[in-house]
Amino acid sequence: MSNQSTPTGSATTLVIVVHPELEKSRINKRLTAELERRGKVTVHRLYETYPDEKIDVAREQALLSAHDRVVLQFPLFWYSSPSLLKKWIDEVFELGYAHGKGGDKLKGKELLIALSSGGAQSMYQAGGFHNYSYSELLRPFQQTANLVGMIYQPPFIVSQIREVTDEQLEKYATDYAVYVEG
Numbered sequence: 001m002s003n004q005s006t007p008t009g010s011a012t013t014l015v016i017v018v019h020p021e022l023e024k025s026r027i028n029k030r031l032t033a034e035l036e037r038r039g040k041v042t043v044h045r046l047y048e049t050y051p052d053e054k055i056d057v058a059r060e061q062a063l064l065s066a067h068d069r070v071v072l073q074f075p076l077f078w079y080s081s082p083s084l085l086k087k088w089i090d091e092v093f094e095l096g097y098a099h100g101k102g103g104d105k106l107k108g109k110e111l112l113i114a115l116s117s118g119g120a121q122s123m124y125q126a127g128g129f130h131n132y133s134y135s136e137l138l139r140p141f142q143q144t145a146n147l148v149g150m151i152y153q154p155p156f157i158v159s160q161i162r163e164v165t166d167e168q169l170e171k172y173a174t175d176y177a178v179y180v181e182g
């Protein structure tokens with residue numbers, strides 16, 4: 001399968017899927033497949049596009065510029081994203097493109113995080129096992145959006161993935177596609 005599927009028509013949503021083992025995954029694989037099946041958004045599989053992790057910054061910036069909404073979809077790894085997404089932001093949101101003089105290319109675009117998490121929602125609160133809420137843990141993404149002038153949207157979260165039944169996963173996939181397609 002190609003690492004990027006682009007719809008024909010006027011869709012303007014770019015979904016960047018960041019999972020180091022997407023084919024072996026359950027949740028992110030299903031969510032991604034649903035988006036690709038419906039064909040209304042551009043799906044960009046980052047680890048498969050860059051197996052050597054050498055990011056083509058100009059290509060990524062062109063992709064971003066061609067879309068109005070950006071979805072970053074990933075499994076929660078150590079309260080953050082898989083490392084390639086951090087590298088992608090470090091390199092793609094560069095001075096003169098995303099911030100600084102002339103760096104207004106992302107301004108006004110929406111940013112939406114979609115994540116899966118092994119822990120239960122109830123663990124992600126003060127006094128819970130993980131102590132902090134998803135919103136608190138996602139602050140670096142939120143503030144990055146603020147800095148580059150993007151509009152941060154409420155995240156889409158699949159928690160406690162081991163308890164998600166096949167039936168529930170189908171509902172998540174549909175709800176996710178509807179939310180992402182906006």
Ligand SMILES: Cc1cc2nc3c(=O)[nH]c(=O)nc-3n(C[C@H](O)[C@H](O)[C@H](O)COP(=O)(O)O)c2cc1C
Binds near residue numbers: 026077117
């Ligand atoms: C390296 C690593 C770190 C992880 N860290 C967290 C974490 O901080 N919090 C959490 O809830 N789950 C954590 N998990 C569980 C993953 O989030 C979970 O396996 C993933 O969301 C499952 O999605 P998938 O079926 O698409 O692979 C971690 C998993 C791995 C492999």
